[in-house]
Amino acid sequence: MTRASRREVLELRRQAREWRRGRADxxxxxxxxxxxIALFATTMLSAMAISAIHQTRLSITDSCTTAECSDARFSSAWVCIAAMLAVTLAVGRVVGxxxxSPAEGSWLLSTPIDRAAVLRPRLALVAVVGALASGGVGAIASTLAGFGPPAIGLVAAxxxxxxxxxxxxxxxxxPRNGWLTRxxxxxxxxxxxAALVLIAADVMPSAPTSAPWTTAAGAAVTGALWIGALALVIAGARALSRIHRNRLVPGGALxxxxxxxxAGLDLxxxxxxxxAQKWLVRATVRPVRSGPKGPWALVWRDVIRLRRSVPSLLILASAVVVPYLVDAVDLGTLVVLAGALTLFVTGVPLCSALRTTSRNPGLVxxxxxxxxxxxxxxxxxxxxxxxxxxxxxxxxxHAGTSATWGASISIAVAMAMAALAAMARWLLAPPPNYSQGLLSSPAGGIPPGLAFSLLRGFDVLILSTAPILISPTSTGALVSLLLSAGVLGIVVGRD
Structure with a gap:
């Protein structure tokens, strides 16, 4: 870099510093x-969360009396950590x-400055968030699994x-389009x-009984993990200058x-x-022509979308292990609530046509x-x-509700209809009406429907599964089916 270009870089940095400080209000x-206020709120919420986790651990310990249940609790801690790492990689691939931000990408990164100096604080923020989130999951999972204090600390670290x-x-x-992350x-x-399947099938390693050996081995493994993590931090900091601007701006815009x-509490x-981000990356699909007419044409389009969304089908099919896992840890009728919730979360990608038509009244x-x-x-x-x-x-x-096979079939169908009603409610609910009077709150005035927008779908799910949880019989399943049918009739028939 020549002396003139160095002066230009210093002048640009001085202008950026003055621009930021001059607009500080x-x-x-x-x-x-x-x-x-942030520190006080964090301390208070953390104390509440720790108390809730401790009480949950005590209740699980009292109810989990068999060796199979204890082994399942021990293995579930490691499964939670593996799932958290998968989520971390997936989120990292989506956002960067x-x-x-787009403004920084067009104003700063197009200038002759050291890109690594601009991106280094962002990398540090990503590192801190990833470490704290994973450490929190590890501490909660190991606590609920019944580990002792030293083991909880080692697992969290x-x-x-x-x-x-x-x-x-x-x-x-x-910089390489994230193929390794994928x-x-x-x-x-x-x-x-696979670990969830083994836990559900009661085929998992037993909890170790030699505490000194476990503590020493855990400390050695934790030290090795930190050495590898620090090496990756150094490598990531050195690779910042190789990230192209086109890889940086989409994540900031997202x-x-x-x-x-x-901010609008609109999930x-x-x-x-x-x-939209997913299909923007995929860009194009191969069109399919012909098919049935009338309403069945929309059904046929959904079938074609299933062929284009194989990962969504794989996730939905693999999620069926959750009810088996809940039954393996002896949670009884909660298997219905867990199954409905899992089906609700993993089944939303199947409702692409419903989502599209609900967002475009002119198309309908x-x-x-x-x-x-x-x-x-x-x-x-x-x-x-x-x-x-x-x-x-x-x-x-059938095992969790202890009902007859006929009643179990009706309960399973009612569980499916409850999840379907929750999905329809979540996708077809009208947006908050900002023309009505606002409600007073510590955060200011908010529309009446905005405060409950986070509960959309979940309210129907709890309402529809409550009869089965109260009475796991054919009668409870019938009441649940009637509630789900009523919700579907209301949300589908709304003008």
Whole structure:
């Protein structure tokens, strides 16, 4: 770099520093006040969470009396950590993990400055968030698994190192389109699923009985993990200058859109943003022509979408292990609630047509049929998938509810319909009405429907499964089916 270019870089940095400081509108006392409130709120919420986790551990310890249940608790801690690492890699691949805003990408990264100096604080933030999130999951999982205090500390420290390493691997793979992150995510997901299958089948390693050997081995493994994580941090910091601007700006734009949706407490908008990002990366698909007419044409389109979304089907099919796992840890009728919740979360990607038609009223008016018919046709394929999924989970439902096989079949179908009603409620719920009077809150005025937007779908799920949890019989299943049918009739028939 020549002397003139060095002067240009220094001048650019000086201008950026003056621009930031000249537009600062917060005093030092306001910063200290906000920091005190954040610290106080964090301490209070952390104390509440620790108390809740401790009470949950005590209740699980009292109810888990068999050797199979104890082994399942011991293995579930490691499964949770593996799942957290898979989620860390997946999130890192979606958002970057290193990212800048579009303004910074066009204003700073296009200038002759050291890109690594700009991106280094962002890499440090990613490292801290990944380490803290993984460490928290490791501490909670090991606590609920019944580990002792030294083991909880070692597991939390090892999970922090693993999360830090996963975040740095995602950063190293970012210049190469993230193919390494994609492979590792699927590998960890497969390992997690296989471990869940083994736990559900009561085939898992027993908890070790030699505490000194376990503590020494855990300390050695934790130290090795931290050494590897620090090496990855150094490698990730050195690779920052090789990340192209086109790999940095999309993640920043995605986070800005997600933060806007989160500010409005609109989870459906967040889901729409993620789906749009997915198909923006994929860009094109091969069109398929011909097919049936009328409402069955919409059903046929959903079948074609299933062929284009094989990962969604694999995730839905692999999630059937959750009811078996819940039954393995002797949670009784909670297998119905866990199954419905799992089906609700993993079944939403099957409702692409319902999501598209609910977001485009003008498109629905173009169909030569009522809007309720369009929505009903868009629910045929998700309904068939949910019923098949619930029948695959019939054995744990039968074991958990201790009902007859006939009643268990009706309970499984009611569980599927509850999940379907929750999905329809989540996707078809109208947005908050900002023309009505606002409600007063400590955060300011909010629309009446905004406060409950986070509960959409989950409220229907709890309402529909409550009769089965209270009375795990054919009568409870019938009441649940009637409630789910009523919700579906309301949300589908709404004009």
């Amino acid at each position: 917060t005093t030092l006392m306001e910063v200290l006040s906000d920091a005190y 993990p290193v990212q800048v 090892g999970a922090m190192a693993s999360g830090l390493g996963a975040a740095m691997l995602a950063a190293l793979a970012q 492979i590792l995510t699927w590998v960890l997901g497969g390992v997690t699923w 986070l800005a859109n997600l933060s806007g949706a989160l 459906t908008m967040m889901y729409d943003i993620l789906v 008016r173009c169909f030569p049929m009522p809007a309720s018919t369009v929505r009903g046709a868009c629910l045929v394929v998700p309904a068939a998938a949910t019923v098949l999924w619930s029948l695959a989970a019939l054995p744990p439902v």
